[in-house]
Amino acid sequence: MEDLIKGVRHRDRRSIARAITLIEGASDEAEALAEALYPHTGKAYVVGVTGPPGAGKSTLLNRLITHLRGEGLTVGVIAVDPTSPFSGGALLGDRVRMTEHALDEGVFIRSMGTRGHLGGLAAATQDAVRVLDAAGFDIILVETVGVGQTELTIMELADTVVLVLTPGAGDIVQVWKAGIMEIADLFLVNKADRDGARKLIADLEEMLDLAGKKAWRPPVIPTVATERRGIDELWRQLQRHRTHLRESGEGATRRLRHLRREVRGRMEYRLRQRLSELMLEPAFREDLDRLHRREEVPHRLVRKWLSRLFVGEGGESS
């Protein structure tokens, strides 16, 4: 364990990979590791990148990594696919578009799927980001595929959220409904050389007008990732937002809010787990049968079992 922590702190690739794999397992050892690393976290700038499939996020990230490396910055990437059961090294080989950075010591890329995260995908992603943070990467990019509730929750670990859209994809309504518009700090219109890009940009600007005056108005940035166009502007706007977060105090407020939600999420997860265990107990099943036969009453049964689970619940005696 000592060696593993040391390895991560020295940004040793194999140690980082092992640490993330360990943490995904959610064992006691994993908790001990996460606890040991946590005091060394909080320094990295974490950028979440989300948007519907096919928006060109991977190409974009690839270009951004190259740009950041050119600025002398180290970059960690966690790519999360909530629809895929695969995680870890298996998928890395598939992410061909990112392999150009495979030999670069200043870049670490990891894929995560839904399988084997005993504490939930969002918590596992958060822990993986913290491994990279403790390893001293300057920038950590977290990519999610899709725009559902899971992706929204995952974005709650980012300092800055980038929403990637493309013209003519017709996804804008879906994105709206998912509530991801509200949390975006930067809008990227990728494939901006396509028909409809101008209209999409105008629509987004109009939407931002309607949202009214705020301390930070999300910029709308046209990019053509395949031709490296707009990447420098993306980085400029990310830096501008990072400065805004620091100077306005919003950065600290946001991190505190995220920690609050993370703790709540971990507690809820554990509570649900306990409930599932409880409901497998023979005594609980017998009570359900009694309920079915009308010899027991739902409300009383609920109170009874909550009192066995909870400190301070009155139960039947109250």
Next chain:
Amino acid sequence: MEDLIKGVRHRDRRSIARAITLIEGASDEAEALAEALYPHTGKAYVVGVTGPPGAGKSTLLNRLITHLRGEGLTVGVIAVDPTSPFSGGALLGDRVRMTEHALDEGVFIRSMGTRGHLGGLAAATQDAVRVLDAAGFDIILVETVGVGQTELTIMELADTVVLVLTPGAGDIVQVWKAGIMEIADLFLVNKADRDGARKLIADLEEMLDLAGKKAWRPPVIPTVATERRGIDELWRQLQRHRTHLRESGEGATRRLRHLRREVRGRMEYRLRQRLSELMLEPAFREDLDRLHRREEVPHRLVRKWLSRLFVGEGGESS
């Protein structure tokens, strides 16, 4: 309380209305009432009716009520609109299409919205259905507007689920996605005199073919509610399904499963409530600040607070 229980059991309209209002408040008194009534429940046949807005569900229910009254059966109706904050008497006046039964002692209709259900809408609906059940109504119809997750949960109190669709509405994919197709025991194609009805029926039958051979194959019933067409066939198929539920044992299995889910839902609701209370405590907020300053670690903080909440959680000493 004694009088109220007696009133409900004698199917006194004012007592029933008062009982449901009381139960919606989720007070200690409400729990006592629900407990007193529960042993008298389980006799009614509960039919859930769901489907996208505009499918003509209210007209259909109205016709079905008339048909059932003609058979000498008493009917209770709970109409749930998860998108409306209004409940109780306020909305009853709006449900003009059902007012023809307003003076009929053998019919009781109640609307429920989302406001004021401290135990959650699904639990409140279940309790309201039980009031009608204890009052001795033969058939209880539960109508929901929409096809989202809430509606799906509400349908888990029904013995039989009827899904109402209309041709050309383009809602079928949305209904699919919501997972409501799987729980439907009867498919109703309402407005069956319209273009596209034949195709919708064929599509549904094909889908049922693909689902393979099961003990119960949901019938697809064309209706034109406005002209009272198909209502007798609907009732015939409902009776057929009720017989199937009884003879196959599926009815009892289903009720036990629903009770299990209900108890779990009530427990989860209470657990989340406790968490919210906990997170408002000054000591918890101080711990979050310490977490933010990296003087505390998320995993340890979670264990610590769970140990204060839970019987048998090890906490820091484990």
